[in-house]
Amino acid sequence: MTQKTNSDLMKFDQQHIWHPYTSMTKPLPCxxxxxxxxxxxxxxxxxxxxxxxxxxxxxxxxxxVPSLNQAMQAQASKMSHVMFGGITHEPAINLCKKLVDITPDGLECVFLSDSGSVSVEVSMKMAIQYWHHQQPSKKKFITIRNGYHGDTFGAMSVCDPDNGMHELFTGFLAPQFFIDAPSIKFNEQWQQSAMDDLEQTLEDNHQQIAALMLEPIVQGAGGMKFYHPEFLRQAKLLCERYDVLLIADEIATGFGRTGKLFACEHAEITPDIMCLGKGITGGYMTLAATLTTRHVAETISNGPSGVLMHGPTFMGNPLACAVANASIDLLMATxxxxxxxxxxxxxxxxxxxxxxxxxxxxxxxxxxxxxxxxxxxxxxxxxxxxxxxxxxxxxxxxxxxxxxxxxxxxxxxxxxxxxxxxxxxxxxxxxx
Missing domain, CATH: 3.90.1150.10 (Aspartate Aminotransferase, domain 1)
Incomplete structure (x- = not known):
């Protein structure tokens, strides 16, 4: 086999490989x-x-990273993957125990998936299934502008509808409720009027709304905005008042990025559902988790379907779980x-x-x-x-x-x- 030159490799890449947010006819530098x-x-x-x-x-x-390399190599010598339906394994059990231990109190049930966007899809399914036999009209979501939650269709529907990356899909995505992004910055003086839009929208539409979806404290790819922790604290109280679940998308903010282990800790709240990804494996493997309270999990499990309607092929992948365990151990040891x-x-x-x-x-x-x-x-x-x-x-x-x-x-x-x-x-x- 003839060894390809770097020029050959890059020519093939440019002609055949579609990189994220990049044109095939006018590709960006790579x-x-x-x-x-x-x-x-x-x-x-x-x-x-x-x-x-x-x-x-x-x-x-x-x-x-030596400890992460070793964890992957040790696990690969045992098994790299096995289906999670009807089977469990130590890497997944240990990982879920760690996640329950380090996330805000009350998040006790863990659903593993293979990407952050999928963890958002799972959280939305959880919210809809939670209300399905209690109040079937609650099928929509409310979220804040400048948000970004992923590129799959459910996740796209709760991204910013005007200034986000998914405007061209308008008409295909499920219509959701959008409120103005929090106006008070992280270190500014709090004003209660900042909650008016959310409170009014919930008061008018809570019978249709299953959950509030937001990125706690830091809005990522939608605008890189940092907002006041009191907004998150007050949002949690409003969700409780109007019987709406709170979903915290901590995919970007989790594992210490904002100065707290999880951004929800800035407001000292526990969401009903939390999405994790990105740093969960230290960047080694694609893996995500959706955590929820026992109340939400048991309500879904006691509903008509009796199960959460999702099951990724690579759910609970042992290789990814092993390196995630090593990454969390390394983080917590430093x-x-x-x-x-x-x-x-x-x-x-x-x-x-x-x-x-x-x-x-x-x-x-x-x-x-x-x-x-x-x-x-x-x-x-x-x-x-x-x-x-x-x-x-x-x-x-x-x-x-x-x-x-x-x-x-x-x-x-x-x-x-x-x-x-x-x-x-x-x-x-x-x-x-």
Whole structure:
């Protein structure tokens, strides 16, 4: 077999492989990563890039982590996969026990799936099945604008309908109720009037609404906004008043990213249903979990169907569960909270001053998340080439330049990310 050159490989990639949010006729720049270690991605030509994205929030420990490698290898020597219907295994049992132990009190029942978007679909099914024989009219969802919950059809229906990535599917998606995004920022003074839209919509429509779906405290790909914890606390109270379940999408925010193990802890609330993914395996494998209360689980189980109507083929995959156990063990064995606080302080030092830049409308930091919101939309093709030339991997979108690095990043590496962002703001990376 003739060994393919890098040029051959990249030519095939460009002609045949459809990358996310990318055109097949006008593809965005794409880089051949040969290996990854620590916080560095090494390209095929030897170029090393500091990863500011944690592979879309997931690689919280960085890359090539010895304990995670060992966990995968040990499990692969036993079994990589076995169906979860009628069969269980130690990696899944241990993982679910860990999740019950570390998530907010009251979340006791765990459904495993294979991606964050699917965990959202499962949460929506849970909510509809919960009400099915109690109040069948409750089939819709309420959510906040600027939200993002995934790319499958149920999840798309609760993403921002106007400014999100799924506007072209309008008419195919189930219509839901949308309220204004929380207007009060994380550290601003609270005003109770911020709840008026949610309260009024629930009062008028609660008999149709099965659940409120939201990303707690941090809205991710829909806008990278940070909102006041009191909004979440008050939302939970309103859901209780109007008999509506609360679903917390912690896929991006879970496992320490916001400075709390889970973002719901900022408001000291327990949702009725919680979705987890991304960092659950430290970025090694695709895996997700949907947790709920025993009350919700037993209500569904005592309903007409008697079961939750979902069953992914790779549910409870032993290989993924084994590495998830190792990732959670590693996180809990380290002083992750102090580390995230230190990253937060350095991001504040490196990014908040950029709020005065002529191209910037806002700069914000929470936990290990740093966001620069720009006045003009960023030309991703131009920006991507420039970031790589400057030795970092940062992938902006729309009017957002953001980073959420692995927790192991050094001060010097994080300073480089911040300095490159500052440098790029003055470059020609804007759509004309």
């Amino acid at each position: 880089y051949h990563v040969d290996s990854a270690d620590g916080v560095y991605l090494t390209l095929n030509d030897g170029t090393q890039l500091i990863d500011g994205m944690s592979s879309w929030w997931a690689s919280i420990h960085g890359y090539n 002083d992750w909270q102090t580390r995230v606080q230190h990253i937060e302080q350095q991001l504040q030092h490196g990014l908040l001053s950029l709020a005065d830049h002529e191209q910037v409308t806002d700069a914000r930091v929470l936990g290990s998340i740093g966001v620069i919101e720009t006045k003009q939309s960023i030309d991703l093709a131009k920006a991507q080439v420039l970031f790589v030339e400057l030795g970092v991997w940062i992938r902006p979108f729309g009017k957002l330049l953001y980073i959420m690095p692995p927790y192991i990043i050094s001060d010097a590496e994080l300073a480089t990310l911040c300095n490159v962002i500052k440098q790029v703001l003055s470059a020609d990376i804007w759509y004309q």
